[in-house]
Amino acid sequence: DAGVTQSPTHLIKTRGQQVTLRCSPISGHKSVSWYQQVLGQGPQFIFQYYEKEERGRGNFPDRFSARQFPNYSSELNVNALLLGDSALYLCASSLFRTSGIITDTQYFGPGTRLTVL
């Protein structure tokens, strides 16, 4: 079975531009989470979506937005890019199943490397 897939692999943009990153979850997973990983640091939570609804938002400005589609794939949009947005953007998928015990174990894709010049 395919794991989490992300596109594109690499992206170069200039300040002020907008970017859209895409993610397809593991088959059967209904939740997608987005993380930003700056070089030398651990990933930082941006959003979680489940059944097309936002279920969590991290401490990121409104320039960051996301959505989830009926097939559970997701897009992350970043407007008015800043140099500091340069990072590896990671998508994680999970079942988000709750039946007595919550186990929202998240599996990561390979990431999209965004460079803002």
Next chain:
Amino acid sequence: GQQLNQSPQSMFIQEGEDVSMNCTSSSIFNTWLWYKQDPGEGPVLLIALYKAGELTSNGRLTAQFGITRKDSFLNISASIPSDVGIYFCAGQLWEYGNKLVFGAGTILRVKS
């Protein structure tokens, strides 16, 4: 906000050695997870821990969920060259978003 203190920051390993790393926090987490990340790739899940006190193994890896729910450790026995990489601990909160809070990582390098 929640923060994880992961140590050591980096370490050198020689093939065959046992390795230990740990994470502590002032906050309680519902789940602890350990991931490994190779350069240019996404984190790969190694072990997930769901109950306080739980001790779980995955091959040469052993991890424990601290009884206070504020810490976890990961041990690697009989290390091999492919163990080189960056290891991250992550605590998960079952609140709005089930977000993962990551440590800063432990870099494993080969001793030359």
